[in-house]
Amino acid sequence: MSQSSSYQTIEEHAKRLHNLEQTDHLLRWDSDVMMPPEGTTARSSQRETLSKMMHDLRGADALGNALDRVNEQQLSEDKQAVVREIRREHEVTTAVPDELHREIADVTARAHEAWKEAKENDDWAAFAPVFKEHVELRREWAHNVNPDGDPYEVLWKNKLGYTSQPHISLSIVNRVFDRLKSTLPPIIEDVRESDADLATDTFTSRGPYDAEIQKEAFETVLDELGLDWGRARFDTAPHPFSYGNPHDVRLTTRFDEADPSSGFTATMHEFGHTTYHHGLPAEHYGTPLGRARGLTIHGSQSGVWENHVGRSESFWEFILPIFQEHFPQLEDATPTDAYEAVNQVNESNVIRTAADELTYHMHIIVRTEIEQALIAGEITVDEVPHLWDKKYEQYLGVAPDSDRDGPLQDPHWSGDLPGFINYTLGHGVLAAQVWAAAERELPLDDQIRNGQFEPLHQWMGENIHQHGQRYESQELVQRATGEKITADYFLEYIEDKFRNLYNC
Template sequence: MIHHQSTSGGLIALPWYILIMSTDAYATLCEQYEQIANIQHAQSVLSWDQQVTMPEGGTPARTAQLSALSTVAHNALTDDIIADALETLRANSDSLSSDEKATVREIRRKHERAAAVPESLVAEMSETASEALSVWESAKANNDFNAFAPYLQRHVELNREYAEYIDPTRDAYAVLLEEFEPCLPLDHVESVLREIREALIPMIDAIRASDTTLATDAFTRQGTYSSANQEALCRDVLTTLGYPWERGRLDTAPHPFSMGTSFDARVTTRFDETDPLGSLFSTIHEFGHATYTLGLSDDAYATPLGEDRDLSVHESQSRLWENHVGRSRAFWNVLLPQINTHFPKTDALSVNEAYEAANQVYKDNLIRVNADELTYHLHVLIRYEIERALIAGDIDVAEVPAIWDDKYEEYLGIRPETDAEGCLQDIHWSHGNIGYFPTYSLGSAMAAQLYAAAEESIVELDSKVAAGSFDEIRRWLQTNVHQHGARYETDKLITQATGSSFTADAFISYVSEKYGSLYDLDQEFRVGN
């Protein structure tokens, strides 16, 4: 007999045949899942190619390819082999280690969701997303929402149908959110979003009423910045941060993104010759995503323990590197000399001027990916409210441009003049990714909580950043976040890394102190209120 600890603390004996049965079922489950994971990784490479290098005429074939792979992956995930293995393991879970239980938990969740949805719906969702991408790109370029509207309408319908199959008794949006953040219930998500909104709106109002003058035009007054030199700068910054080029690459895309595995994690950016900071922070943001992906266990590749803990945690890594490192005063001691090298006309700028320009709170920015740390979350909130209303049937797709513009005027005091800079600016709805946007704000809150814990653990972290030394912060994140993959659910992962359950408190304290100091606000904005 082999003995295992019982829930009451005593030892229980497991018969040999149960152990053999469980071992066989677990091995079968992992073998099947490895095939599924590899199919999905192949899908992501094809998707990367579609957005980066595929010729414009390749869409019909790529649509068929992605649809076929989606169908194969769906069929494999819902196969009786997996169902039978999971059933055997449900009956014999006491024989599993903690890592094995986590692996089974994650595969079971994916299997049960996939099994609830017909193959035909999965294929149609994939086909619609592939077709919609090129239509969205054209619609954005031509400021033509009407061209994209039928695809958005179909995505809304398909997402409603998808949620209905999974659980017709629940809020459809809550079901869709679980595609991107499966471990935090919607009420927890909404409480964090509410706390962020309630803290930021009065802070942004106070900043806009402030008499403080920052060096907001430190870079824009210098003229234009060539795309070629911006790319060279971004490559240098990636090298400085520790990006392993043997496992990655930098390319351009209409909407920057990162994708990959622990062996190959690629980043993209885009260039605006009037704004060198846009490509710079976009690149650092995607570096954060790639660093998380590369920090996953090579040995656990193609298992849940070698996969990320979904998008909120993924966004915490990108926002941590973009904001807590990239926009910090300490980092500008490293960054400004690199900018000077590629753009000598910036030689006269001081570190403080550059820091202020990088952290200004905009009064007239319409574009989410170019937003500052504070108004960024109002951009996210607008998208969240619109897609929630679309799924609920409270608004029609045809109303989206006007509602979008009204919300921008209400929340940000600005109104888009075109749909290209309004409701067509983001790629997510072309993919059919409804429920994604909240993860940006959730990730920002997690980033603040994680970075505060790292600062307590790493001696003089700020000084190390100022000296261009990033090894310790990368190791801390790899140890406390990356290496675990999906071993822990979101709140447990954050609790183990920081000592506290996930809340918005650290984020509110961080922005209150930072922007209270920058804009010389009253004391109420310098503590986490």
């Protein structure tokens, strides 16, 4: 096999894998948006087939032979990056016996059904046995991939496909999370003790808000933000998401008729992901050069648009007239009112998905610490509810009244471990770092106030989107911001924002 044919085989496998994953994402989108209610059985079978095909492609002997024979030193830097990324996925896949892959697929399918029943019945004991199996199988998976590594870090760094986040060490995660858990609780406590009187009911006191009219209002804002409708759809889903590529993105949101800001912040979040999909180099579609650089980088994009743009007072100065045009009951609301409403800190919050921007990341830290202890064998699955309550009391000063509102509130542990790190590392920490870097070059506050979003799009495209997976994660962050991942900018942003809001 020649050098050129070896590389060609590698690239062909990469493109087939990407197309299969994109097809799976379309099936997931369809199941949430358009599929008839009785389509679940067939859809599960279809997605299972695609998953098996992707697994077989990643571990194919033909791909392994091509990777063995290719001489990376004779390749361009771009082609070396393609080989690096495909080699990683092939090595991880072939390190794990097929039987273990099948066992994990089986247990995650059973675990999800067990989780749904356990949550409905508020019964952790009904979920615990299958969760124990899942934890044990993940430990076994990690041992196969790297018998000498920390199992939790092996799981974190060796995910495959869209959910992957290689090239960021667990020590970085732990260092960032340690700073957050020592810095955020005092701010949370001071905010809760503050007697500041914010306009928290700006939206909720003026309802209801028709869902169809909300959708029209959100679409008008997306127009102003520069969404390319020729390459995107905007629909409703039970849990918002954004899947796609430079040519086709499926953007979804939800609607709360009591409070339009809930669905709107979800829309801004998913729009951030959409900008990344649209900004990837179309000429490299199908190869790692045309794929996002993992969920941490992806999360930075959703965090920038949801929080740094969407929750800013300058943004509400620009878009509040759009909301008032669609909802006349908001005619006496001010941009400051709206700003305070979308940035309020909830007095008592035990549900992650309903958390505010300040307290949200403590929810992630609780889950991550419990995951680490489980994988390390330091605690048992049966001890999770007690530890959960203890950590919530310690970090947030609240505790759930039930397991339904405690460790059963999220479905993630039925399907993945680790399940939560990227929510904070990307959406919170890296988003603030990226925003600070862009702000050093652009007058963002004035541009946002005047509805000028193209400069921010261009900055993100030039510094992040266009590179795909050309660089490893930390190198991409270094090139874009001048530093590797650090919590400094996030903590400065959070402290300044919420101490000013609450006069504390």
